[in-house]
Amino acid sequence: MAGQRVRTRFAPSPTGYLHVGGLRTALYNYLFAKRMNGDFVIRIEDTDQSRKVEDAEKNLIGTLEWAGIIPDESPVHGGNYGPYVQSQRLSIYRDYCTRLLEDKNAYYCFSTSEELEENRQLQLKQGLQPKYNRKWLPEEMGGSMPGSEIRKMLDEGAPYVVRMKVPDYVSVWFEDLIRGPIEFDSSTIDDQVLMKSDGFPTYHFASVIDDHLMEFTHIIRGEEWLPSMPKHLLLYEFFGWEPPKFAHLPLLLNPDRSKLSKRQGDVAVEDYMRKGFSSEAIVNFVALLGWNEGEGSEQEVFTMDELIQKFSLERVGRAGAVFNVEKLNWLEKQYIKQRPAQQIVSKIKPLLLDELKHKPFEMPEERITSDAYLARVVDLMRERVNYEHEFVTFSSYFFFEPEAYEAEAVEKRWTAEVPGLLEEFAALLDSSEDFSAESIEAALKAFVAPKALKPAVLIHPLRIVASGVSFGPSLYHMLEVLGKEAVLRRIRRGIERIGRGA
RNA sequence: GGCCCCAUCGACUAGUGGUUAGGUCACCACCCUUUCAAGGUGGCAGCACGGGUUCGAAUCCCGUUGGGGUCACCA
Numbered sequence: 337m338a339g340q341r342v343r344t345r346f347a348p349s350p351t352g353y354l355h356v357g358g359l360r361t362a363l364y365n366y367l368f369a370k371r372m373n374g375d376f377v378i379r380i381e382d383t384d385q386s387r388k389v390e391d392a393e394k395n396l397i398g399t400l401e402w403a404g405i406i407p408d409e410s411p412v413h414g415g416n417y418g419p420y421v422q423s424q425r426l427s428i429y430r431d432y433c434t435r436l437l438e439d440k441n442a443y444y445c446f447s448t449s450e451e452l453e454e455n456r457q458l459q460l461k462q463g464l465q466p467k468y469n470r471k472w473l474p475e476e477m478g479g480s481m482p483g484s485e486i487r488k489m490l491d492e493g494a495p496y497v498v499r500m501k502v503p504d505y506v507s508v509w510f511e512d513l514i515r516g517p518i519e520f521d522s523s524t525i526d527d528q529v530l531m532k533s534d535g536f537p538t539y540h541f542a543s544v545i546d547d548h549l550m551e552f553t554h555i556i557r558g559e560e561w562l563p564s565m566p567k568h569l570l571l572y573e574f575f576g577w578e579p580p581k582f583a584h585l586p587l588l589l590n591p592d593r594s595k596l597s598k599r600q601g602d603v604a605v606e607d608y609m610r611k612g613f614s615s616e617a618i619v620n621f622v623a624l625l626g627w628n629e630g631e632g633s634e635q636e637v638f639t640m641d642e643l644i645q646k647f648s649l650e651r652v653g654r655a656g657a658v659f660n661v662e663k664l665n666w667l668e669k670q671y672i673k674q675r676p677a678q679q680i681v682s683k684i685k686p687l688l689l690d691e692l693k694h695k696p697f698e699m700p701e702e703r704i705t706s707d708a709y710l711a712r713v714v715d716l717m718r719e720r721v722n723y724e725h726e727f728v729t730f731s732s733y734f735f736f737e738p739e740a741y742e743a744e745a746v747e748k749r750w751t752a753e754v755p756g757l758l759e760e761f762a763a764l765l766d767s768s769e770d771f772s773a774e775s776i777e778a779a780l781k782a783f784v785a786p787k788a789l790k791p792a793v794l795i796h797p798l799r800i801v802a803s804g805v806s807f808g809p810s811l812y813h814m815l816e817v818l819g820k821e822a823v824l825r826r827i828r829r830g831i832e833r834i835g836r837g838a
Numbered sequence: 839g840g841c842c843c844c845a846u847c848g849a850c851u852a853g854u855g856g857u858u859a860g861g862u863c864a865c866c867a868c869c870c871u872u873u874c875a876a877g878g879u880g881g882c883a884g885c886a887c888g889g890g891u892u893c894g895a896a897u898c899c900c901g902u903u904g905g906g907g908u909c910a911c912c913a
Contacts, residue, residue: 347913348913349912351912351913381913384911384913386912387912389880389911441844445911449910449911452910452911463839465839465840465841465909466909495911497911499911510859512843515843518842518843520841521841524841524842526909528910529910529911531911537910538910538911539913540913543913558907559842559843559844559907559908560907560908561908561913562842562843562907563841563842563908563909564908573889584843586843586844587843587906589906591849593905594905594906595906595907621850624850624862625850626850628852629851629852630852630853631853632860632861633861634852634861634862636850636862637851653851654843654844654845655843655844655906656843656844656907657849657850657851658849658850658908659849660848660863660864662849662863663849663850663863663864664863665862665863666862666863666864673876717875718876719876719877720874720875720876721875745873770849789908791872794872795872795873797884806873806874807874807875808873808874808875809873809874811873812872
């Protein structure tokens with residue numbers, strides 16, 4: 337065991353999209369493996385044919401890669417331990433099942449679902465714990481079913497499942513890497529079905545076999561698996577295999593502290609992608625939900641590389657963590673503030689190009705779609721947007737003429753003298769050669785001073801006619817970026833449309 | 839209900855026997871300011887409860903309460 341290469345896995349079932357809890361589980365597995373210079377692999381658990389969703393496997397892996405979690409081995413990346421899809425490993429499970437049957441650690445069960453349900457109801461009525469009644473446990477294994485009867489059913493081709501024979505009253509113990517020693521009593525667990533009647537294994541059976549065959553050293557998974565630990569441990573024991581180390585992660589919670597679920601908000605990573613969150617922010621956020629650097633660290637923003645450097649299972653907490661979007665919002669802003677402008681530009685340009693196809697605009701297209709122009713918009717707006725797409729939507733006036741003027745602002749700032757002043761100032765701007773922020777500012781102040789007016793009487797109306805709204809970046813810089821032509825046009829048009837009377 | 843896990847501000851958390859219980863988000867106030875942000879300063883706010891152990895417990899032990907998970911031919 338010592339010196340062995342660390343191998344971890346994320347094993348989702350392809351039933352839909354990637355859950356944020358799943359993302360965190362995958363991330364911790366990835367961080368731990370990379371920290372230890374080991375391998376991180378993705379295995380697809382599709383043993384429930386009825387729940388299988390088309391394309392879910394590709395989505396899952398694609399989303400993980402979007403997040404920067406790149407597997408060393410997976411159904412699409414290949415590897416030496418394949419196949420990585422359980423439905424392609426059926427013969428393996430069948431062989432191991434035979435071995436369990438031969439060793440009398442498992443047995444055939446021909447009970448129908450109806451029968452099982454009936455039995456369950458009966459036990460419930462009697463106030464007992466619902467548990468399989470071991471009707472088909474063979475005589476030779478301590479049960480009451482004659483071998484001849486079992487033979488007969490088998491020969492008739494009756495449908496059956498294979499159950500593991502859980503020994504009575506033994507204590508099963510293991511040491512969880514996060515929670516410490518945990519003990520279970522075998523008498524509280526049921527004879528788990530290992531092979532279903534459709535010939536597919538159950539999760540419990542397949543995952544134990546695969547985890548062993550794929551040589552994983554550490555199983556890092558959600559806390560919801562804790563109660564099934566004894567079943568898994570018993571299987572390792574039946575096969576004579578040394579179990580890997582286990583770490584059960586605390587759950588991600590809804591605001592009401594129940595297990596994170598739909599109905600109380602978005603749970604799919606794709607939902608957050610669609611809203612405009614970046615992978616950096618999501619990964620950073622989710623990493624901090626249950627893990628922290630400890631000691632005196634006050635760092636909140638981490639790159640993936642830093643996380644890899646600093647991650648350790650010892651620093652993972654035990655209590656569930658509420659998935660609180662407010663901090664995610666804040667993190668997203670931190671990333672937008674520090675991201676190189678050019679990187680943002682290449683991201684938003686397609687959005688803008690698309691908008692330009694559908695909305696009329698008057699500024700020269702080659703100018704407003706140029707990298708230089710967009711970079712200036714980004715730098716003016718980066719401290720004011722929540723998501724990258726807002727560089728286009730929230731700051732649309734950098735690309736489109738204002739369609740309307742914020743009523744409240746007009747009400748407050750558009751006094752009777754404004755149109756006249758604006759016209760006069762526009763003429764001044766028109767005649768000036770230099771349209772830089774500095775010179776506009778100087779011109780405005782010089783214009784207003786002899787009239788004994790405050791700059792604000794002009795500043796606010798200028799912002800309104802130029803952008804249509806009362807908020808935004810530095811006025812002078814905004815005007816400079818818009819350029820003389822657009823600014824003069826917007827002043828003229830603003831006066832026309834808002835009117836002189838107001 | 840049985841079994842299992844968990845318990846520090848509203849949220850994420852630091853803390854591993856002696857601290858004015860620290861940080862971040864959110865919230866509030868003030869500053870900066872042409873607006874909105876960003877930023878700065880300050881503030882509000884927490885050890886679930888009860889017993890022990892100890893000179894001394896947020897920290898260790900027991901119990902209570904509370905919350906959660908799980909009890910399928912789903913994962």
